[in-house]
Amino acid sequence: MNGVHDMGGMQDMGPIQYEKNEPVFHASWEGRVRALAHAMAAWGKWNLDADRFEGELIPPGEYLRESYYERWFAVLVALVVKHGLVTAAEVESGKPAAGSLKATPPLHAAGVLPVLTTGAVSSRDVPVAPHFKVSQHVRTRNINPAGHTRLPRYARGKFGTIERDYGVFVFPDTNAEFLGEKPQHVYSVRFAARELWGGQAQPQDAVYLDLWDDYLESA
Numbered sequence: 001m002n003g004v005h006d007m008g009g010m011q012d013m014g015p016i017q018y019e020k021n022e023p024v025f026h027a028s029w030e031g032r033v034r035a036l037a038h039a040m041a042a043w044g045k046w047n048l049d050a051d052r053f054e055g056e057l058i059p060p061g062e063y064l065r066e067s068y069y070e071r072w073f074a075v076l077v078a079l080v081v082k083h084g085l086v087t088a089a090e091v092e093s094g095k096p097a098a099g100s101l102k103a104t105p106p107l108h109a110a111g112v113l114p115v116l117t118t119g120a121v122s123s124r125d126v127p128v129a130p131h132f133k134v135s136q137h138v139r140t141r142n143i144n145p146a147g148h149t150r151l152p153r154y155a156r157g158k159f160g161t162i163e164r165d166y167g168v169f170v171f172p173d174t175n176a177e178f179l180g181e182k183p184q185h186v187y188s189v190r191f192a193a194r195e196l197w198g199g200q201a202q203p204q205d206a207v208y209l210d211l212w213d214d215y216l217e218s219a
Helices: 028-041 048-056 060-065 068-084 086-093 109-118 195-196
Strands: 139-140 158-168 184-192 206-212 216-218
Touching: 028 109, 048 068, 068 086, 086 206, 158 206, 184 195, 195 206
Parallel strands: none
Antiparallel strands: 139 158, 139 216, 158 184, 184 206
């Protein structure tokens, strides 16, 4: 969707603040939020794309004000309520409702390391023919979906070249809204920097984006 989260190419957002020797977490609560997010995702009620889409639904003012893990927490709360794992009243009170069932957690200590090191696997071993081939010239579609998409605004309607075919992967646009995985090929597509940013970009620079079949058309 078109939202404040899609900041690529936006102006006047301020400089990137580099922090030397940056810690993994700046506060202990951030680590707890990450642990909670993985633990709740283990229920299998949502997928990675749905998680990302939920973050895009955060109101713009809140999104810009919140820190990275504050957004994680906002997404987690929205998902657990939306999928019936807890109620909004339970979140507000911090206590289970009277008579609520106590569930057995699906993620135990022994399963934490595999979750952290493997992550969600989105590749699929299915016979899907590619729409494009390496070295082919393509153009990205100029789309403005209301739902989730991994095609950034700055790269829509732009010309590029297929550099590599990664194979078949779940299509995030449909997967985010539980409309099916729609597996298809994903490519590394090379765009000249000037194609994206105009004459002010350096002529030798390029940007490589990983894009699905449905984002592309023949040039």
